[in-house]
Amino acid sequence: MDDLDVRPLADSEHRRARSLFMRSLHRPDADDQWESVAGRYEPGRVLGAFDEGELAGTTISLASSIAVPGGAVLPSAAVTGVGVRADRTRRGALRSLMRRQLADVRERGEPLAMLHASEAVIYERFGYGVATRSRTVSLDRFRSVLRPEAPTGGRVRMVDAESAAKLLPEIYRRIGLCRTGMISRSDGWWTSWLAALRDNTVAAVHSDDDGVDDGFVLYEAKVNDHRFDDGVITLQVLDLHGAEPAAVAGLWGFLLGLDLSNRIVAINRPVDELLEWWLTDRRQCRVTSVGDDLWLRLVDVPAALSARTYGQADPVVLEVRDAFLPENSGQYRIAPGEVRLCGDRPQLSIGVDALASLYLGDVAVSDLVAAGRVAVHDPSAVAAADRLFATAETPWCGTSF
Numbered sequence: 001m002d003d004l005d006v007r008p009l010a011d012s013e014h015r016r017a018r019s020l021f022m023r024s025l026h027r028p029d030a031d032d033q034w035e036s037v038a039g040r041y042e043p044g045r046v047l048g049a050f051d052e053g054e055l056a057g058t059t060i061s062l063a064s065s066i067a068v069p070g071g072a073v074l075p076s077a078a079v080t081g082v083g084v085r086a087d088r089t090r091r092g093a094l095r096s097l098m099r100r101q102l103a104d105v106r107e108r109g110e111p112l113a114m115l116h117a118s119e120a121v122i123y124e125r126f127g128y129g130v131a132t133r134s135r136t137v138s139l140d141r142f143r144s145v146l147r148p149e150a151p152t153g154g155r156v157r158m159v160d161a162e163s164a165a166k167l168l169p170e171i172y173r174r175i176g177l178c179r180t181g182m183i184s185r186s187d188g189w190w191t192s193w194l195a196a197l198r199d200n201t202v203a204a205v206h207s208d209d210d211g212v213d214d215g216f217v218l219y220e221a222k223v224n225d226h227r228f229d230d231g232v233i234t235l236q237v238l239d240l241h242g243a244e245p246a247a248v249a250g251l252w253g254f255l256l257g258l259d260l261s262n263r264i265v266a267i268n269r270p271v272d273e274l275l276e277w278w279l280t281d282r283r284q285c286r287v288t289s290v291g292d293d294l295w296l297r298l299v300d301v302p303a304a305l306s307a308r309t310y311g312q313a314d315p316v317v318l319e320v321r322d323a324f325l326p327e328n329s330g331q332y333r334i335a336p337g338e339v340r341l342c343g344d345r346p347q348l349s350i351g352v353d354a355l356a357s358l359y360l361g362d363v364a365v366s367d368l369v370a371a372g373r374v375a376v377h378d379p380s381a382v383a384a385a386d387r388l389f390a391t392a393e394t395p396w397c398g399t400s401f
């Protein structure tokens with residue numbers, strides 16, 4: 001199938017692209033929402049695919065950055081807004097858009113691209129792989145009690161929407177990309193995120209013992225009508241970040257103390273959040289789902305591989321196969337402090353999508369070997385590769401886009 005014509009859309013076409021995207025998701029596309037999301041449509045980063053002269057599909061990317069193992073922060077294109085008109089699907093619109101978008105990302109010098117996938121079967125063919133996971137937890141508020149040893153401290157105060165719009169971005173910046181997988185949030189991102197919240201969303205800020213704001217939570221109450229049903233009030237936690245465990249535990253303590261609510265459900269949480277360890281009854285932290293979260297694409301494989309750190313182990317020669325961006329394909333000799341292309345015989349072979357899953361340290365090489373996603377030519381290299389790619393912490397993104 002030939003690629004469709006793809007070009008960056010003019011500013012005057014951005015509104016139309018947004019409409020097409022929202023329709024593809026079967027969601028309403030209200031005019032009054034456009035103003036708050038328009039900042040995400042950055043000139044030059046909005047693409048349209050044309051089929052017989054008509055706009056058939058679109059995608060955008062936000063300029064962002066991501067923390068990789070070792071602490072380096074790399075420019076990364078946050079890909080979103082992907083949609084193809086329902087009457088033009090499976091004619092190659094997405095493929096054409098991905099080809100152009102990844103070429104643009106590479107040309108801009110962004111070694112990585114990332115996205116959240118609507119379906120897990122779409123993006124591997126374009127070289128994306130699951131790089132972080134997150135979990136949803138549900139707690140019975142009346143039975144969930146923090147242990148006295150939980151590192152709470154400081155205080156929590158509720159802030160109005162206007163203050164939240166100023167304070168939350170500041171606090172997020174102050175916390176910094178302190179964990180592998182965390183990404184920067186642009187002004188346009190904050191505007192659209194805060195504007196999408198419902199009227200009953202509450203923002204609360206945690207400050208440490210010195211009075212420095214070091215965490216925040218956004219939650220909304222879902223109230224069942226007590227005349228017709230059980231009157232359950234569920235607090236839905238949408239965004240919770242803290243610089244230190246004390247800030248995170250302090251915010252959880254605040255949520256658990258909110259009168260009248262029966263249940264707390266928090267989405268997008270780290271899979272290794274310490275909540276169970278902070279509760280007197282760990283079973284009250286029910287993990288209701290664990291799923292793929294951030295999908296990553298190594299757009300410039302040598303640059304991306306060189307930017308992260310590696311554990312102590314013998315060097316490994318890894319063959320990377322990248323059918324969509326063949327310039328990335330080759331044998332890479334990976335050692336702590338040095339990654340280079342080489343002509344040596346490969347000890348292991350991996351697709352660039354599976355490499356993305358290894359990259360932030362969410363999965364071990366040996367697990368991907370067992371899953372059949374890494375081919376082994378020299379069995380002694382598996383343990384060495386495990387040690388090279390292992391990271392001290394589980395990556396977590398924590399930002400929807």
Ligand SMILES: CC(=O)SCCNC(=O)CCNC(=O)[C@H](O)C(C)(C)COP(=O)(O)OP(=O)(O)OC[C@H]1O[C@@H](n2cnc3c(N)ncnc32)[C@H](O)[C@@H]1OP(=O)(O)O
Pocket residue numbers: 024025057079080081082083084085088089090091092093094095096115116117118119121122125
């Ligand atoms: C990052 C984000 O924004 S996530 C949001 C993604 N958008 C949506 O889910 C909205 C609803 N879906 C759509 O708009 C479209 O179906 C899209 C964007 C998912 C796919 O667009 P299309 O133009 O149909 O894809 P295209 O024709 O280029 O297909 C490329 C390949 O992907 C496959 N493919 C595309 N979509 C799907 C899917 N949903 N499920 C399985 N395979 C798919 C095609 O079969 C094709 O496979 P091939 O390479 O083996 O031939």
